[in-house]
Amino acid sequence: MSISDNPDAIDAQPLAARARSRNVQALFWGLLIAFVAVAPFMLYPIFVMQMLCFALFACALNLLTGFTGLLSFGHAAFFGVSAYITGYLLTSFGMPPLLGILAGVLCSTLLGAVVGALAIRRQGIYFAMITLALAQIVYFFAVQLPFTGGENGLQGIPRGHLLGVIDLNHSLSMYYFVAVVFLAGFWAIFRIIHSPFGQVLQAIRENEPRALSLGYNVDRFKLLAFILSAGIAGLAGSMKSIVFQFASLTDVQWMMSGEVILMTLIGGLGTIFGPVVGAFIVVALQQELAGIGSWVQVVIGAIFIVCVLLFRRGIVGELARLLKVTSV
Numbered sequence: 601m602s603i604s605d606n607p608d609a610i611d612a613q614p615l616a617a618r619a620r621s622r623n624v625q626a627l628f629w630g631l632l633i634a635f636v637a638v639a640p641f642m643l644y645p646i647f648v649m650q651m652l653c654f655a656l657f658a659c660a661l662n663l664l665t666g667f668t669g670l671l672s673f674g675h676a677a678f679f680g681v682s683a684y685i686t687g688y689l690l691t692s693f694g695m696p697p698l699l700g701i702l703a704g705v706l707c708s709t710l711l712g713a714v715v716g717a718l719a720i721r722r723q724g725i726y727f728a729m730i731t732l733a734l735a736q737i738v739y740f741f742a743v744q745l746p747f748t749g750g751e752n753g754l755q756g757i758p759r760g761h762l763l764g765v766i767d768l769n770h771s772l773s774m775y776y777f778v779a780v781v782f783l784a785g786f787w788a789i790f791r792i793i794h795s796p797f798g799q800v801l802q803a804i805r806e807n808e809p810r811a812l813s814l815g816y817n818v819d820r821f822k823l824l825a826f827i828l829s830a831g832i833a834g835l836a837g838s839m840k841s842i843v844f845q846f847a848s849l850t851d852v853q854w855m856m857s858g859e860v861i862l863m864t865l866i867g868g869l870g871t872i873f874g875p876v877v878g879a880f881i882v883v884a885l886q887q888e889l890a891g892i893g894s895w896v897q898v899v900i901g902a903i904f905i906v907c908v909l910l911f912r913r914g915i916v917g918e919l920a921r922l923l924k925v926t927s928v
Contacts, residue, residue: 674735680852712830868914
């Protein structure tokens with residue numbers, strides 16, 4: 601008797617696939633938490649904090665591009681604006697780090713609402729170009745406004761005390777604060793993806809006219825996804841400014857947007873853990889190959905070409921294909 605003659609076997613196939621996906625996801629979660637827990641004892645804490653900040657940034661972009669199908673070339677604007685706002689409030693007003701981070705995230709979220717409301721009127725390359733153009737406007741203001749420090753940036757941003765008790769100037773205290781924020785942000789994205797809202801976003805990515813015909817307000821869903829993505833990108837920017845104690849024009853340049861897109865593609869666009877893997881790889885390569893100067897971009901570019909040619913789904917995407925799971 602063939603499988604097609606047995607309805608129970610047909611029903612068991614998707615159930616087995618979902619169970620296998622859950623098991624693989626649990627394995628990835630375990631590996632990620634274990635790495636985050638022990639990393640500062642094996643690697644330089646500042647280096648790992650940089651990896652975590654950019655991993656959260658890449659996951660924020662993946663929520664918009666990988667799961668909603670909207671390619672943004674201007675996400676550095678949200679990352680950089682939040683970094684500047686947090687840095688300025690902590691430096692000039694002595695604001696506690698948590699309040700500074702919340703203020704930075706609020707500003708990046710509001711900016712995301714404005715940019716998103718303008719950009720979602722178009723699709724495809726036009727959407728990408730609008731986000732890039734608006735991000736360049738933000739870059740211009742970052743150069744001109746006095747509180748940003750212009751080309752010198754904001755330097756000497758104090759880390760302060762968390763809840764007035766924990767001194768974030770200690771490397772381990774700062775590291776575990778960043779680790780908790782990263783895991784909380786990543787878990788929030790994970791829950792969004794697996795919620796009914798996330799399922800609608802994926803339906804829009806796969807077939808927007810069909811989602812529209814089913815009665816969904818597609819523009820509203822896309823705008824909400826854009827705002828959420830901008831807010832989480834801002835959270836990553838705020839954390840980065842406190843970790844390195846400076847915010848600079850590099851944070852709002854279009855090249856930063858391109859770099860985080862590269863991280864997402866290498867790890868696996870539209871996968872859950874792919875952006876984390878991609879960010880870790882790119883940041884590690886930049887750190888290890890820093891001695892060769894600007895040639896590091898050539899090396900990363902070559903790796904990207906190899907991934908596009910041989911691993912079109914990205915590293916995690918190809919791994920999911922080999923393991924025959926649908927969601928990793």
